[in-house]
Amino acid sequence: MYPISRHSPRLHLRELHPGDAEGLFAIYGDARATEHMSFDPRTRDDVDAIVARSITSAALDPRQEYALAVTDNGDGRLIGFGRLALDPHQPRAATFGFALRPDTWGNGYGTETVRLLLASAFEDLGLHRVWGALPAEHRLRPDHATRRAHRGGPHPRARPSRGPMAGLGDPLHPRPRVLRNSISELT
Incomplete structure (x- = not known):
């Protein structure tokens, strides 16, 4: 399915655009944000490649990955990144994850982002099972x-x-x- 677009009262979950690299770098390049992820901070070149790869994968048919921007409805700035990855071994199943800019933490955006991702997974994509994992560290x-x-x-x-x-x-x-x-x- 393309494009994905979902709104909540404060946030918009949408497809990534080439201009989103700077906003995504504010997350993936930040040591505080990546402390809670399975990788170290990314370089700007790494983030540019992630955005380009995500935009390319959105055009594939069948689509296997949904790499999505989380933006503020008020000013349109990118504050997060959400991902749904279809499981090739389980039909209609996916894993999900998300990350937010550290300066937005503590405002309920994480809860709102999860709700948007799950609504998209179940209602837009018709999935039956979605799961995420909390790493041991x-x-x-x-x-x-x-x-x-x-x-x-x-x-x-x-x-x-x-x-x-x-x-x-x-x-x-x-x-x-x-x-x-x-x-x-x-x-």
Whole structure:
């Protein structure tokens, strides 16, 4: 599907444009932002290549990756990056991830971004399963991760998992103690 475009009250999830490299570099080039990712800060050349590759992959048919800009509805500036990658081994399934500029943290943009990505995955793309992972070295405090999980809530079409993460409890009715204990074991 092309193009992806979804709005929330404050944010717009849209396709990347060539002019987004500077905004994405503010995330991928920042040591604070990449501290929570699986890679070190990127150079500007790296980010230019990521944007170019993402724009090229958006034109493929069938499309396997959705690399999307998260922009502020008010001024249009890029404040984040979201990604849905279709799983080649599981039809109608994908992984997702996102990153925000550190100067925007603490304003609920993460929750809003996750809601936009999941709505796009389930409603626009017709996926049945979407998952993300919290790396073991993640430095979020467990109480923050638990609050974010509760605020984001499940998508209306979400179903409890019977997979490897099933021990975290029912995603439709999360139990704070189970989530807190599970997340703290990962940090």
